[in-house]
Amino acid sequence: MFNTSHLLGFYTSVSPDAVQDATLYKGGMPSEYGGRISSLLNMRIKSGFSEKIKFATGISPVSVRLMANGPIIKDKLVFTAGVRVAYPNFILNQFPGTFGNSRAFFYDGIGKLEYQFNAKNRIGITGYTSYDKFKFDTETEYEWRTDLVSLNYSSDLSEKLSLKVNANYSRYGSHINSLLTKYESKLVSTIEQRQAKATFQYKVNNKQRWEAGVDYIHYTISPGTRNPSSDSSNILPFSVEKEQGRELAAFINAEFDFTDKISLQAGLRYTNYNYLGEKKVYSYEEGGPLTRETITDSTVYGKNDNIQQYGGFEPRITLKIGITETFSFKASYNRGQQFLQLITNTTAISPVDFWKLSDSHLKSQYGDQFAAGLFKNFNAGKYEVSLEGYYKKAKNLLQYKDGANLLLNPYIETALLNSQSKGYGVEFSLIKNTGVVTGQLNYTYSRTKVQVLTAFANEKVNDGNYYPADTDRPHNFSITSRFRLGKGWSFNANFVYVSGRPATYPDGTYSYNGTIITDYSKRNMDRLPANHRLDIGLSYVTKRSPDQKRYSMWNISVYNVYGYDNAYSIYFIRYHDRLQSYQLSVIDSAIPSITWNYYF
Amino acid sequence: MKILRRYISFLLLIALSGTSCIKEVKVPLRFVPGRLVVEGIISTDPGPHSIRLSMSGDIGSGLQVPEENLVKDAQVLxxxxxxxxxxxxxxxxxxxxTDSSVLGEVGRTYTADITLTDGKKYVSKPEKIAPIVPIDSFQIRFLPDFSPTYPSYLRTYIYTSDPPDQENYYKWExxxxxxxxxxGVGCGFGCVMLEYCLQRISDNELQILADGPINGNDIVNQGIGxxxxxxxxxxxxxxxxxSITREAYQYLQLYKEQSSRTGSVLDPLPASIRGNIVSADNPEEFxxxxxxxxxIIHKKVIVIPHGITQYLLDISADAFFLKKSIPCYDAYPNTLYYDPPPADQVPPPPAWNNADTVRVYWNYP
Structure with a gap:
C-alpha cells in the first residue's frame, strides 16, 4: 500500500473493523520481506470463518461505516467486506458562508473472499480501494487513490511441508488540481506494482523451521502528467516519461529453538534489480555536476531492455535469549535494499511527492540496522516493560539539490544528489494490560541525520556535514489510557507529543539586479514547533454477556481537547520589503464527535 | 425530535469549525553573519565597467541596501x-x-579579484567572453491596454539564427x-514650455535562453521588453x-526561479543561489x-507612431498625464532635459542620431 493514512494522518487507511491483527517489524525482518530499508507493518484482514454472518456499523455526523463478515457456504466459502465513507464535504455544503467550500472527503472499501477446497488447501482474494480529497486553500485541491487486489493460495503439501503463493496488484495515484482561473489543470503521478511470491515452509520438528522462496515485483511509475482541466485554461499538456523496474529475489530463512530459552532466526535474501525500457536516457559531461546544460547525448532503449542492473545479498539474523521466565533479551541485524525512493518537497505549503526508481544515474539504496532490547513482564503479564535501542546506516539515499525543480522534470537526475544517512534511538515502553485502568506509555528519543555526498563545491548542502533528515523527530512521547467505569461505560484519554519536523527558513537578504533576494543558506537547520494534543472519549456498550449477539456502542469523543493548532507547514512570502511567515494548520480547534456503532 | 435536531446541528457546528487555517506567525530566525555580495559585469561595450560590493543583511532588510552594508573600501581588480x-x-x-577606455575583448578570459579591508580575499572563477551573435531582425508590436492603471505598450521581439557549432547562452536587454x-510652465500669454520630456524606462525583464533545445535553429519571436x-x-x-557563459546562464536561471517564489506547491525549492565567486583561501566558501x-551587440531604433492621431492617443493615455504646472523633467524620474524647444518637437537623444527608424502601426481596435 503506497498511502498509509486518510486526511493526512487523521484516519488509518484501513478500517479497524476489518483488521484481524497487525504486526510491526522494526528490526529482525524475516528474509521473505524485502524491497524497503524501513520497517514493515503487516495487517491481516479478518477472516469469515465463523458460525454466522456478523455485521458492524457505525454512524457519526461526518462518517459512516459498515462491515460484514461470515460464511456464504459454512466452512467452505467465507467473506469479509467493509466500506467506510467520511463526508464533511456534504455537511459543510449545507451551511452557508465560511463552510460553503468543501474541504475534505474520503472513502475506502475492503473485501475478502476465501474458499477452502479441503482441509489442506485454501485460496483467498482481497481487494481494497480508497479515495481521498483535500483542499488546502482556494486554489489547490488534492486527490489520492489506491486500488489493490491480492490473491493468496496456501496448501499443506504434507505434514511438514506447506506452500504459500501470493500475487498482487497495487496502484496508487496522487492528483493535484489547480483551480486558479485561466490555469486550471490536473497534475497526476502514479505508481503501480505487480508482485508474485511463492514460499515453501518446512517444519523439521518443533524446534526447527525452514522457509525458502522466490519473490518477483514489477514497478511502473508515471512521475507526472499535467493536462488542462478546462477549455479556457492556458496550461499546455506535458508529461514526463514513464519508468519501469523489476526486482527478482530468492530467500531462505531458518528458525532454531536451541533450548526453551534461546532461539535464533537466520536468513538470507538475494535481490536482483533491473531498470527497464522503454526510456530515453541522457548522458552528461564527465567531471562536472549533472545539469540541463551539460547533457551530451541521449540513448533510447526499447521496451523491457535492460538499462541498469543492481543487486546484492541481504543477511538477516535475530537472537532471542530468555534470561528468566519473565525477562528476555533480543538482538538483531538486518541488511535491506531498496530500489525506489519517495521524492518529497516538504518546504511548500503542502507536500508534493512522487516515486523514483533507481537508474543509471541514481544508485540503489541499501541499509544496515542493529537493534537490541530488553523485555520484562511483571505480575503474570499485568505489566510489560521494554527498553530497545537501534543504530541504522543507509547509503545512496536521494536528496534534492538546492533550488531543484522536482515536479514535471524530465531530467530529474539533475535535481537529485546522492547521500547517506545514519540514525539511532532508544525506545522505552510501559504497558498495563489488566485492571480497571489499562494503557501504554511510550517515549522514544531518536535522531536521523543525512549527509549529501558530492565532489562539486557548488552542490554541497550544509558544507557537506550531517544535518537533520526530514524524518528526524528527537522526542516522541505518547500515553494511551482506558478506564473501565463499569456497567458498560469506559473513558479513554490519549496524549501525544512529537518534536516538529526540520524546516528550512531564510536567513539572509541581499540585493542583486535591483531586486531583493531571500537567502536560504542552510537546509533543515530550523524546526517546526512540536506537535501535541490530547484526545478524550467516553463510550457506552450495551453488551451484557459474551454471547449477546446484538449490541450497540456509543462513543462521544473530543479530538484535540485544548484546541492546539499544530503546524503542518511554515512557509515564507516576500511582499516588497517585508518577508512574511505563515503557518498552515490542518486542525486548529477541538473537534467533538459522536458515533453510534451497532453490532449484529 | 426538534430538540435532538438542534442539538446535533450545534454539535456539527462545533465539530466543523475545526477546519484548516493559515495564519501569520513569528518564527525564531537564525542569525547568520553578513556575506559579501558581488555584482559585476565586463563586456565588449565601451567602459566604464562596474562591480558593486555590498554585504547581505538579516531578514528584515528593506528594498534599499542600508548604508552600513555597502562595501566602500575594498581593493578591486x-x-x-x-x-x-x-x-x-x-x-x-x-x-x-574601471577607466572608460577599458573594453572587454571576445576570446579573453577575465577574473575579478576582491580584497576586503580585513584581508579576506575573494576571486571569481574565470569568465571567457563568448563570440558575438548578431541579431537577425526584430519586430515591434503595439499592445493595447484599456485599463487606467496600465498603459498600452510597444513590445520588441527578436529573431536570431543560433550558430550550430557553438554552445550559446543568450541574455537580452x-x-x-x-x-x-x-x-508645462507658462512663458507668457498663450505660451507654455517644458511640457514634454523623454523618460528612460526599463522593465528589467530577465530574458535568457540556452541553445540546447534549439541548437542551430532559429530563435523566433523572443519577446525582450x-x-x-x-x-x-x-x-x-x-x-x-x-552572449553569456554557461555558468552565468545557470546563475540567472536559478535567480529567476528563486525570485518568482509565491509560496505555492509548484514553486521551486528555496535555495541559496551559488555564483562564481569564492574565497581565495577556501574554494568551497562562496x-x-x-x-x-x-x-554584447546593441541596436538603436527610433519608433515612429503610425495609424493614430495625437488627439486620439491623448484621450486614451489621459490617465498618465500629470496635470500639474511643473516642468516635465521634474515630474518624472530618469528624464532627459531639453532647452525649451517648441513643445511638440523633442529632439532624439544624441545616441540615436544615426539610428534606424521604424514605423509601427498603433491602433486601438
Whole structure:
C-alpha cells in the first residue's frame, strides 16, 4: 500500500473493523520481506470463518461505516467486506458562508473472499480501494487513490511441508488540481506494482523451521502528467516519461529453538534489480555536476531492455535469549535494499511527492540496522516493560539539490544528489494490560541525520556535514489510557507529543539586479514547533454477556481537547520589503464527535 | 425530535469549525553573519565597467541596501588571461569602476579579484567572453491596454539564427526613452514650455535562453521588453543581445526561479543561489552574486507612431498625464532635459542620431 493514512494522518487507511491483527517489524525482518530499508507493518484482514454472518456499523455526523463478515457456504466459502465513507464535504455544503467550500472527503472499501477446497488447501482474494480529497486553500485541491487486489493460495503439501503463493496488484495515484482561473489543470503521478511470491515452509520438528522462496515485483511509475482541466485554461499538456523496474529475489530463512530459552532466526535474501525500457536516457559531461546544460547525448532503449542492473545479498539474523521466565533479551541485524525512493518537497505549503526508481544515474539504496532490547513482564503479564535501542546506516539515499525543480522534470537526475544517512534511538515502553485502568506509555528519543555526498563545491548542502533528515523527530512521547467505569461505560484519554519536523527558513537578504533576494543558506537547520494534543472519549456498550449477539456502542469523543493548532507547514512570502511567515494548520480547534456503532 | 435536531446541528457546528487555517506567525530566525555580495559585469561595450560590493543583511532588510552594508573600501581588480590587470576605483555607494577606455575583448578570459579591508580575499572563477551573435531582425508590436492603471505598450521581439557549432547562452536587454507630459510652465500669454520630456524606462525583464533545445535553429519571436506609451511621440529603443557563459546562464536561471517564489506547491525549492565567486583561501566558501564577462551587440531604433492621431492617443493615455504646472523633467524620474524647444518637437537623444527608424502601426481596435 503506497498511502498509509486518510486526511493526512487523521484516519488509518484501513478500517479497524476489518483488521484481524497487525504486526510491526522494526528490526529482525524475516528474509521473505524485502524491497524497503524501513520497517514493515503487516495487517491481516479478518477472516469469515465463523458460525454466522456478523455485521458492524457505525454512524457519526461526518462518517459512516459498515462491515460484514461470515460464511456464504459454512466452512467452505467465507467473506469479509467493509466500506467506510467520511463526508464533511456534504455537511459543510449545507451551511452557508465560511463552510460553503468543501474541504475534505474520503472513502475506502475492503473485501475478502476465501474458499477452502479441503482441509489442506485454501485460496483467498482481497481487494481494497480508497479515495481521498483535500483542499488546502482556494486554489489547490488534492486527490489520492489506491486500488489493490491480492490473491493468496496456501496448501499443506504434507505434514511438514506447506506452500504459500501470493500475487498482487497495487496502484496508487496522487492528483493535484489547480483551480486558479485561466490555469486550471490536473497534475497526476502514479505508481503501480505487480508482485508474485511463492514460499515453501518446512517444519523439521518443533524446534526447527525452514522457509525458502522466490519473490518477483514489477514497478511502473508515471512521475507526472499535467493536462488542462478546462477549455479556457492556458496550461499546455506535458508529461514526463514513464519508468519501469523489476526486482527478482530468492530467500531462505531458518528458525532454531536451541533450548526453551534461546532461539535464533537466520536468513538470507538475494535481490536482483533491473531498470527497464522503454526510456530515453541522457548522458552528461564527465567531471562536472549533472545539469540541463551539460547533457551530451541521449540513448533510447526499447521496451523491457535492460538499462541498469543492481543487486546484492541481504543477511538477516535475530537472537532471542530468555534470561528468566519473565525477562528476555533480543538482538538483531538486518541488511535491506531498496530500489525506489519517495521524492518529497516538504518546504511548500503542502507536500508534493512522487516515486523514483533507481537508474543509471541514481544508485540503489541499501541499509544496515542493529537493534537490541530488553523485555520484562511483571505480575503474570499485568505489566510489560521494554527498553530497545537501534543504530541504522543507509547509503545512496536521494536528496534534492538546492533550488531543484522536482515536479514535471524530465531530467530529474539533475535535481537529485546522492547521500547517506545514519540514525539511532532508544525506545522505552510501559504497558498495563489488566485492571480497571489499562494503557501504554511510550517515549522514544531518536535522531536521523543525512549527509549529501558530492565532489562539486557548488552542490554541497550544509558544507557537506550531517544535518537533520526530514524524518528526524528527537522526542516522541505518547500515553494511551482506558478506564473501565463499569456497567458498560469506559473513558479513554490519549496524549501525544512529537518534536516538529526540520524546516528550512531564510536567513539572509541581499540585493542583486535591483531586486531583493531571500537567502536560504542552510537546509533543515530550523524546526517546526512540536506537535501535541490530547484526545478524550467516553463510550457506552450495551453488551451484557459474551454471547449477546446484538449490541450497540456509543462513543462521544473530543479530538484535540485544548484546541492546539499544530503546524503542518511554515512557509515564507516576500511582499516588497517585508518577508512574511505563515503557518498552515490542518486542525486548529477541538473537534467533538459522536458515533453510534451497532453490532449484529 | 426538534430538540435532538438542534442539538446535533450545534454539535456539527462545533465539530466543523475545526477546519484548516493559515495564519501569520513569528518564527525564531537564525542569525547568520553578513556575506559579501558581488555584482559585476565586463563586456565588449565601451567602459566604464562596474562591480558593486555590498554585504547581505538579516531578514528584515528593506528594498534599499542600508548604508552600513555597502562595501566602500575594498581593493578591486579585474585580471585577464594575458596578465593584464585592470584597476577599479570606488565611485560611491559600493560601486567600483574601471577607466572608460577599458573594453572587454571576445576570446579573453577575465577574473575579478576582491580584497576586503580585513584581508579576506575573494576571486571569481574565470569568465571567457563568448563570440558575438548578431541579431537577425526584430519586430515591434503595439499592445493595447484599456485599463487606467496600465498603459498600452510597444513590445520588441527578436529573431536570431543560433550558430550550430557553438554552445550559446543568450541574455537580452532592453530600455527605451518614451515621451512624457505635464501641463508645462507658462512663458507668457498663450505660451507654455517644458511640457514634454523623454523618460528612460526599463522593465528589467530577465530574458535568457540556452541553445540546447534549439541548437542551430532559429530563435523566433523572443519577446525582450516593453516601452510604455504615455503620450504621443516617437520612442527611442536600445535593443541588446548578449552572449553569456554557461555558468552565468545557470546563475540567472536559478535567480529567476528563486525570485518568482509565491509560496505555492509548484514553486521551486528555496535555495541559496551559488555564483562564481569564492574565497581565495577556501574554494568551497562562496560569496553571493556573480561576476560576468560577456559580449554584447546593441541596436538603436527610433519608433515612429503610425495609424493614430495625437488627439486620439491623448484621450486614451489621459490617465498618465500629470496635470500639474511643473516642468516635465521634474515630474518624472530618469528624464532627459531639453532647452525649451517648441513643445511638440523633442529632439532624439544624441545616441540615436544615426539610428534606424521604424514605423509601427498603433491602433486601438
Amino acid at each position: 579585474i585580471r585577464d588571461d594575458q596578465g593584464k590587470v585592470i584597476n577599479l576605483t570606488h565611485t560611491g555607494s559600493g560601486i567600483y569602476q 532592453f530600455y527605451s526613452y518614451t515621451r512624457r507630459r505635464t501641463l 516593453n516601452s510604455y506609451i504615455f503620450s504621443y511621440g516617437s520612442h527611442f529603443f536600445d535593443i541588446a543581445q548578449a 560569496a553571493l552574486g556573480f561576476f560576468s564577462a560577456r559580449s
